[in-house]
Amino acid sequence: MENEQHHAQAAALRVEAGTVLQGVWNGRVYRIERRLGRGANGVVYLVTHFPTAAQARGGRIAAYALKMGMNSVDLQSEINALRTWEKGRQAEAGRTGRHHARPFLVDNDDCDLHGKRIPFYVMRYVPGVSLRKFIYKHGPDWYGVVGGRLLEKLRQLHRQGLVFGDLKAENVLVNDNGEVELIDYGGLTSTGKSVKQFTELYDRGYWHAGSRTADFRYDLFSFAVMTVQMMAERELRERIKTTLPQTRDIKDLIDIARNHPRVRPYEPWLAPALRGEFASPEEACRLWHEQTRKRHRSGKPLNRPTPLWLKWFFAVSVLLLAVSVAFWAWGFD
Numbered sequence: 431m432e433n434e435q436h437h438a439q440a441a442a443l444r445v446e447a448g449t450v451l452q453g454v455w456n457g458r459v460y461r462i463e464r465r466l467g468r469g470a471n472g473v474v475y476l477v478t479h480f481p482t483a484a485q486a487r488g489g490r491i492a493a494y495a496l497k498m499g500m501n502s503v504d505l506q507s508e509i510n511a512l513r514t515w516e517k518g519r520q521a522e523a524g525r526t527g528r529h530h531a532r533p534f535l536v537d538n539d540d541c542d543l544h545g546k547r548i549p550f551y552v553m554r555y556v557p558g559v560s561l562r563k564f565i566y567k568h569g570p571d572w573y574g575v576v577g578g579r580l581l582e583k584l585r586q587l588h589r590q591g592l593v594f595g596d597l598k599a600e601n602v603l604v605n606d607n608g609e610v611e612l613i614d615y616g617g618l619t620s621t622g623k624s625v626k627q628f629t630e631l632y633d634r635g636y637w638h639a640g641s642r643t644a645d646f647r648y649d650l651f652s653f654a655v656m657t658v659q660m661m662a663e664r665e666l667r668e669r670i671k672t673t674l675p676q677t678r679d680i681k682d683l684i685d686i687a688r689n690h691p692r693v694r695p696y697e698p699w700l701a702p703a704l705r706g707e708f709a710s711p712e713e714a715c716r717l718w719h720e721q722t723r724k725r726h727r728s729g730k731p732l733n734r735p736t737p738l739w740l741k742w743f744f745a746v747s748v749l750l751l752a753v754s755v756a757f758w759a760w761g762f763d
Contacts, residue, residue, distance in 0.1 A: 442544055443473045443498055451496075451550075453539030457482060460496055460552070467600055469616040470627045471508075472499030476555060493557070494536055495613055498543075498550035504616075505549045507626070509538050511592060511618040512553070518590035556611035558603035565660060570692055572608065573660060574722035577653070579610045581718055584649050585711040592618055593644035595625045597652035598632050599660060619644040631670075632656060639680045640706055647706045650714050654703040658683050661692040680704040695725050 445451075449462045460477040467474045477496040499505045512535050519534065538551035558564070565573055580602060587594055595617025603611045617627035625633075625642045632652035634640040639651065659666050669682050683704055687697040699718050701707075708714040 442500060442546055442548070445473075445475065445498075445543065451477075451541040451543065453537065453541060454547070456537060456539045458537055458539065458552075460494070462496075463493075466495060466603075467614050469596060469601075469614045471501060471504045471616045472497050472614075474614050477552070479552075493555050494552045495555040496550055496552045497614065497616075498541075498548050499616075500548070502549040504626075505551065508615055508618055509535070509551050511620065512551075512615055514620075515587060515590045515592055515618075519586065522586075522589075553615075554611075556603060556605055556609065558605035558609075558611065561599045561602040561604055561610075562660070564604040564608075570661060571726075573657070574696075574718075574725060576604055576608050576610060577657065578715070578718050578722055579608065580612075581653065581711075581715045583610055583612060584646075584653070585715055587618075588621075588646040588649070588711040591621045593621060593625065593646065594649050594652075595619050595644065596627045596629055596632075597649055597656065598629050599656055621645055628652075631659070634706075637678055637680050637683070637704075639704065646711045646714075647703075647708065650703045650708060650711075651706065654700045655683065657696055657700060658686055658693055661696070662686050662690040665690055696721070 445462045447462055447464055451460045451462065452458070453460075459480045459482055461480065463476040463478060465473060466476050474495055474497045477494055479492050479494055481491070497505070497508075516534050532554055534554050536552040536554065538549075540547050540549050542548075559567075561576065564576065584594060584597075594612060594615070596614065597617075601612055601614050603613055605611075617625060619626045621644050623644050625644050625648060628642065630636045632655045633642065634648060634651040635642045637651075637655075640647070642648075665686050666683075669686065670678075673682060684697070684701050687693045687700045693700070699714075699721055702717075703714065708717075
């Protein structure tokens with residue numbers, strides 16, 4: 431019965447690219463471009479916002495991430511948590527003089543879809559690819575930099591008394607410059623409460639390493655498991671397959687970290703994160719950055735991704751050169 435209900439909800443939230451949605455109450459219009467991710471309580475889509483005639487004066491065409499779900503109470507709880515974070519974020523921006531900080535939460539409304547009224551909210555979108563694709567393209571050496579930026583992003587949440595909860599590679603986007611953005615805030619939980627949404631592999635309860643009560647160490651634990659998975663996915667999968675659920679332990683993760691060549695450089699950070707030994711998010715960030723600098727000083731320099739604007743500049747330069755050569759050759763005919 432529960433499985434049938436899940437399939438029915440998934441079908442109701444399945445939207446084809448090109449579909450145009452309009453908010454029932456705010457009237458904003460969004461076109462679905464593609465799916466970004468799916469969580470336990472909803473689906474996140476990349477959308478383009480087209481201002482209506484009434485909104486045209488102050489509106490503009492822009493890309494956003496739109497999350498829709500069947501449970502309006504769940505989604506509203508998520509929106510409330512995001513608003514709490516947004517207020518804290520804006521207050522911090524004011525204290526540091528960064529008044530230009532872009533708003534994160536853009537809109538929340540309902541839409542009529544497949545004969546049902548579906549709640550949704552819209553948030554800022556940073557163009558990028560999944561963490562897995564980014565590392566595959568640019569190499570594992572980049573994980574130290576990207577991981578540090580992700581930890582800073584989590585630290586911002588932790589400072590507002592919030593925990594991301596459902597941290598996994600699928601919920602992390604990385605742009606051409608290595609900047610990160612989290613998507614699908616379904617697990618966003620106030621510190622001290624039970625984590626709302628999680629994925630078993632990254633859950634410390636799954637590894638018998640602690641409770642599912644939200645605290646900053648919960649996110650750090652998930653980050654540590656994600657690191658092991660990104661660097662040694664096959665070994666992690668084999669270890670899980672050959673271990674009984676009741677004997678599953680963080681020793682398995684630490685053992686992989688100590689013995690796998692790609693994970694070993696991160697072991698000084700991973701071990702305390704898995705054991706829950708960090709005293710603060712700041713301590714975790716500081717140690718990660720120290721370890722990353724140490725690795726890069728002793729190794730080869732990073733092959734930095736080429737910024738998109740530079741690629742366009744190069745392409746235009748080549749085109750102009752070709753045109754100039756053609757005119758020069760034509761002049762001698």
